[in-house]
Amino acid sequence: MTDVPDQTLADATAVLHSALTGDGAAVAGTFDAVVDRSGLAGAYTVAWTLAATMVGDPPPPGTCALDFPGIDDAGYDTRWVARFVSAYANHDADTGEALFGAAVADGQLPDCLLTLAGSTVATLRSRAG
Template sequence: MTDLPQQTFDDAAAVLSSALDGDQDAVVGAFDAVVDRAGLSGAYGVAWCLAATIVGDPPPGSGAALEFPGIDQAEYDTRWVARFISAYANRDVPTGEALFGAAVADGQLPDCLLTLAGSTIATLRSRAG
């Protein structure tokens, strides 16, 4: 994660700040600003940062398994977040990129990123409490 530009970390912090405030429009706006400035690759970097916040540093060769009963019946954004986080935990960048591209193609990226931001905040709150 340290090979990302500082701007990516700053953008992730802005997304999280908006999510902490419960301002969904500001979360979407923060992601839109990233896309306007750095394209979809910039938004992907921010999403990868959020996954890193949830998972932490995965151990080398972690081979994490996705264990989420009923995942196939979950809403698109929930399935996407679970699989994206799993890709991060497994250091599987090609799968993360494929998931990101699929969400773009399916017109679901904004909802997926909003759910990812909410999941990150929920994780941070659970660790604090």
């Protein structure tokens, strides 16, 4: 991921810091502040940045497959995160945007963003240790 605006990086860092400390209210507060400042497009950009943090440098487009046994039985937020991160890994911003819009329409975006933040932290922790 390249050319991420400084404010987006600061917002993503704030989300990750809050998630690392287990402060879900602060994660939600950061996303709320982003929406107040930049609208849903800003929140999408922060979420896409979290997916980039989780994946790292994505492989060539179209080479990633979602391998999540039992995904159809998982909660909405867990399925959403798996599919959103898969969209990032496959360079598929259109699908990422569609997933984001569906979560908004379904009233599930806050839970999805909390799960994304938690999953990103869990991935970073697993890499570190």
